[in-house]
Amino acid sequence: MDGVLQFILNSLSLGSVYALFALGLIMVFGILKLVNFAYGELIMVAGYTWFVLQGTLLPLVVVVLVAIVVAAFTSVVTERVAFRPVRSNSMNAMLITSFAVSTLLQNSALVFVSPRARAVDVPVFFHTNINLGGVQISVSNVVVILVSTLTLIGLLVLMQKTRLGITLRAAADDFRMLQLLGVRADQVIVSAFAISGVLAGIAGFLWISRIGSVSPTVGMAPLLIALIAIVVGGMNSLSGAIVGGFFLGTLTIALQLLLPQDMLAFRDAVIFAVVILVLVFRPQGIVKGRFATERIG
């Protein structure tokens, strides 16, 4: 019983971070059909903001909020400076641009801070355990689950109840139609990048508080996770990203526990095999979107 509860908590905690990663990536993908390979670097930017600000006397909450804002700002700036000029060109131009932005940001961290990992001050209580009905629960798991749940609810309200959310969802379904109705493409796309940046900032805080340090390549794993999660979850809907994230998180934890010792080295291979199996039977991903339209120009 103890083990089962522990398993559920670990899966929820990892899955919810993965879901946030995937949501941030799909925000932009839904509208531009662009896999933004610079997405991982937004997480890195959030981490370095935390690193830079930790010397100041600002309380952690403020530092984290600033980090999220900086990540969102970076996301918007990359859209304005790098992606918008090539948006009407080929898909390949966008893809290459996203690689360029990723390399640029990564190398900036390398040159201006250090290629070596830098420690961030994670409060000690994050890593303590609390006893809840005989079960040891780490505070960081609770924080992760709480923060991601709140974020998911916030995003849900935004997407369902506000004008911006409705516009974004409409844009993901049929951008051309939206333009014909007089909605400005630039504004919609900038908002998508901003939300993507906010999600990257929040997920980045949770991720980096787990690791305890930030390095120029810290965003690479989250990018890969997000990409796999949206492919397996379904690339045409937000719920697909959430399902994909939790699916991947649970699968990872389950295999880590269930695989025999000498098979553990092949855990990732098994994960990918399962992902391939899912795609064989459901090529659209677990959740099918309603529309699958061409990318806008």
Place this chain on the structure above:
Amino acid sequence: MKKKVLGVATVALLAMGLTACGANPAADPAPAPDATAAGSDSEIVIGASLCLTGIQSPLDEPILRGAQLAVDEINTNGGVLGKQLKLVNLDGKSDPVVVGNNGEQLTAQGAAAIITPADFDFGGPASRAAQAAGIVGISPGASSPLFGAATLGDKQFTLSMWNTTMGAAAAEWAYNERGLKKAYVVTDSFIDYTTSLSEYFIESMEHQGGTIVGQDTYTQGDQNFSAQLQRLKTAGSDADVIFVSSYMPDLGLIIRDIRAAGIDTPIFGGDSYDDPELAKVLGAEFGNDITYATHAYLSEEASALVPDFLSLYEKAHGEEPDTALVANGYDTVNVLAQAMEAAGSTDGAAVAAKMTSMKFELLTGNLTWSAETGNEPQKEAVLVSLDKGEPKFNGWLMPQWVPAA
């Protein structure tokens, strides 16, 4: 027009390549490197292909800082053989092919020796280029036993102790000095360094008479130690010592999770622990009873050479070194300078012969290379432990018994 330019460039490149090749056989009898364009009568070029970008850069970038510091110091004191040293680094970009090409380019430009990245996979190609050109190649930190004469050639060296020595030093210290006889070993299976270090630790521990009560693996980048922790709690409950062979950033997470779970068994490891960021990640709360075998300890208790080095470094950079790897870079240049001075020339064979016959007193310990065992470094390890998040010097150790590579 463009084609013509390309054609001319190709011919020029070919010509350069040919002259370089032509020079190689001649390099043995006579010290020839000064004849080419880059090396003039007044300077000796030391080439380096250290990686300033990519995954190897955390190791190589501080090494370059240390190497440059040594070059500047030597030049202020009159240089080597009456000439100024010039350090030319071409970014290896954490790509073995680029590192190899850099090696070719540097030897073609007349480098007298090559400093290669601190890893066998990344550093090997530059060493092969150096060997082909008949000059000394030296890695400041590659600890693979492959980094020696058998694999790379008789003029190729590493300043680091081999993993065999590192594993043996950790095991011997745990067994003899601390009386820790039952080990639980966690191995990061992501790179050769961590897997081979665990093997040598286990071999040495068993040679001492100790036992291995359990083993587990981890993969760098997982950011999740929960399943291993569950097993450690049961299978490792009667272990005296936990040997964790991993590296930053995940190393911090692993140790923190072990300590946060209330397990205070001593933890041992290798030189990847030698990173101030590890101490910071763990803090006073979790950074206790963690001991590691490494290259240098930058305090006067460890070596009388340290205070001068520190003040030199602080003058140049305005802060303390962030990692002891800086000392490896500094030592590497000093070894080359001392060997060249003793050989009275920059000729590769003569310098290599001096390197295998001299005894070097360095920041990173006393060092000799033995030509009989394939330029195996005979080197002391320094044992350092974290206590309340602060590093403490434990002592130098030359292991009595070292497993065969």
